[in-house]
Amino acid sequence: MLFWVQALVKVGIIVGILAQVGAILLWVERKQSAMMQDRMGPNRAFIPLFGRKIRAAGLIHSIADGIKMVWKEDWRPPKADKWLYAAAPIISIVPPLCLFAVIPFGPTLHLNHLREMYQASWTAEAGARVVPLQIADLDVGILFIFAVAGAGVIGAALAGWSSDNKFSLLGGLRAASQMVSYEVAMGLSLVGAFMVYQSPRIGEMVDWQVDHVWGIFAQPLAFVLFATAAIAETKRVPFDVPEGESEVVAGYFTEYSGLKFGMFAAGELVEVCTAGAILTTVFLGGWHMPFLTQRGVEVMISAGRALDPEVVSAFVAQHGDKMVGFDAAAELAQQHAVTARDLLTHCGSSFAHLGTSFVWHWPHWAVVAVGAGNFLLKVLLLVFLQLQIRWTLPRFRYDQIMKLGWRVLLPAALVNVLATGTILLFLQAGRA
Amino acid sequence: MTARTKVMKKPLRTLGDQSYLVELVKGLGLTLKHFFKGTQQMVANSYANPAEDPFAEGIATLEYPEVKRAYPERWRGVHRLTHREDGSPRCVACLCCSTACPAQCIYIKPAEYPAGDKRRGYERFPEEFVIDELRCIFCGYCVEACPCDAIRMDTGMHMTALDNRASFIFDKEKLMSIPSQHGEFKSENPRHEPGDPSHPGIDRLRGH
Incomplete structure (x- = not known):
């Protein structure tokens, strides 16, 4: 019973937060790009309240955008494939949301001992009420992330194909080829990390980092490779050839309008968040902060x-x-x-x-609260960094993207695997 | 004479350029610098008005409807008809402006002053003075042509967007109700009424 209740509560919290991500990141993106380009950014939309204008530093623009998208005509090209055209935005927004199911966003919560200092013996207690702050601690862990993240490309490809538009089709094909290419580098760059953590379970990866050292220090090359591949997977500038407006209009979502377009846009922003969460978990120690232990x-x-x-x-x-x-x-x-x-x-x-x-x-509850806060902070920092990169770099050419994926990231990932393996072998030999 | 050629060394890409990462960090540093400067100014709500200081660091947005860039003194805006001392138009209905107008947007219906008025026989007055602001090309020829300084374009207003065509037909009352940039309805040039000692032209009483 407790299992289902806690699972529902955790899903509620995660989905509740992610539902806001689209609106809030839209504002962050606009405001941040404005600040970088010496502009003011959004500040005009307001809600009249008791004769005052509530502008909320431009946050109202996100609400206005939402209202606009809901009321826009939901137009469909006459020859488009009706079902696939409608399914594509859903298919592209669900995978990034699903990915959060396996991300641990805090240390395990022991409900029986909230006010006490952490003891390792709690886990072994009979009748322990334990709540891992992770929706599903899958045995396959990170492999689930690869599988689901890879499914995201189906949405883009289907959108491109079903729109009955040549530019959409080109965009969809570009999206598919780019994501397949970077999927390879992404997977291989993490192999080195598995070898160090000796587990594909994401909870255990975080535990290893808490006990030893953050992944970014154990696997610096893998961090750079994975971050690059993850940014490429989000299909945003500098890797936005699938929707490069100067080449293929708006790429695979050329024909979409209203809420369907909004789902693509929101899915992209959720993907940014997901990439930040995965990077945090695998390379930045999850909820961990230097000098913060369970105690x-x-x-x-x-x-x-x-x-x-x-x-x-x-x-x-x-x-x-x-x-x-x-x-x-x-x-x-x-x-x-x-x-x-x-x-x-x-x-x-x-x-x-x-x-x-x-x-x-500290008492146990405080450690858990600070840990969850830490996780959120790190994800936000990484999201900030991704947006900063998005507004700093110009778009790569299509051949440059392919070259970077296949001729730089992939060999570098292989070298990383080889080097990690060699070092681990020597360490084991030294221990034996 | 043989042409001398100077062989330029091809700028080579260093390892830093080639790896892209170094340049990426440099670029991020630059944008971050601007980001923090802008954010600081936004939070403190103090940033330079670009109309006054176009080279100031940081946010360079002009919040248009609230803050406006001043137009130059001689900028040609919407027309106005200048007033006399008694509030009537300075215009003497000579038709110079409507003749000069290349867009033919000025219509003047001249009329004589009634008998007994001391201006009768010297000047006429416009019974109607209409400018079609949609036709006007804002060339300023009418202002150049006017011998009486009666029509001016020194209002500092650009044409407002109105919602129907009829509103763009400015009649005499409308044109006289628009002040100059400095809020004046008269002209700075002195007006010499017929009969005044300063009147420069032919005078019925004083003769030639």
Whole structure:
């Protein structure tokens, strides 16, 4: 029962947020491009309220756009394929929405222990009410992302084909060829990451990064390759040949108007968000922030080491759960040749400052909340970066895109796999 | 004489150019600089008026209907008919402007002053003075042709968009109701009525 309730709540939250993404990113995109180009950006539309004009810094324009799209004539070319023409926008907006099902947006929530400090033993408890902040933790994980992201191209291709328009068809073909090309580089660039994380499960990928180091430092080349491929997958400038208006009018959605066009536009913006979320999860440590652990903030200059259980019990017997004074803890730590981190972790003290380490333990709920906030912040930063790139670079030529995909990204991804494999092999040999 | 040729070295693309990443970061740096400058100005709501300072850094938007760029003093706008001291039009219905008009958009119906008026026999007055502003090409020949400084284009207004053609036919009252850029209905040039000592022309009382 809990499973279904929590699944529904999580789906509700994610879809609720993503439904706003189209409108808000539309505003962000307009305002950001305006700021970059020394313009004011949208600021005219307003809602009259008690004799005042509510302009909300241009956000009303998104509402106005929505209203416009709803009331526009929904025109269909007479010879268009009726069903496919109507299905194409839906097919192109659903995959980016689906992708969020496997993205973990925070650390696992333990409902029984909201006010306590995190203990690793909670997971093993009988009757534990555990809520992973992820709609579905699939075993295939990242492969699901590839499969669904690849399905997005069907929408563009179908739209191009069913519109009964040569420019649409050209746009659809361009979209298909571009996405297929970059799909290859995208998949191969992540193989190196799997090898490091040793799991395709996305939750485990994040856990690995929390325990070790962010993926961007473990796999810097893969990050650049994947980011490039992901931006190409969104079909936006500089990779927007499928809709290059100076060449093929508006590409595959030339014939679309009203809400159907709006779905293509919103799908594109959701895709930007999805690309940001995947990059965050796989390369930027998901919900993790430096010095934030499941227990709270821990800044350790000295590395912790395993404790002798007898020492722990002796320490707990002496001090119990009380706040540990600096002198007592430091003295004891020295006495038993252990670090302060281990002592504090095991005795449950909530706040202490010891020598070269700073420890500030939070209750579980606070860690989860800050983690989810972190995830959102990182996604927003990546979305900002993508929009910045979109308004900085000019469009690549079609042959340049193909060259970049097949002759630069693909070989670089293969080299990355080879190099990662070699290093991992040496590391394993060193350990054995 | 042999032509001397200077062999130019072909600018080679460095590894940085070739990899594209370095140039990408440079470009992003430039746009980010503008972004932060613009955002700072928008949040502080203080940015230069480009009409006053066209070379200012940051946002260069002129918020048009609220903020307007001043037109030059001699810019030709919508016509106006200047007034005399008594509020009647300065126009003497000489038909110079309608004759000069290449678009033939001015219609004047001249009339004589009634008997006993001291201007009778010297001047006429326009009973009707109509300008079709849709036909007008704003060349300013009418202003050049006018010997009495009666028609001017110094209103600083461009033609407003109106919703029907009839509204563009400006009659005498309409033309006289438009002030100059500086809000005046008269002309700066002094007007010498017939009978005044300063009247330069032929005078019935003073003779030649």
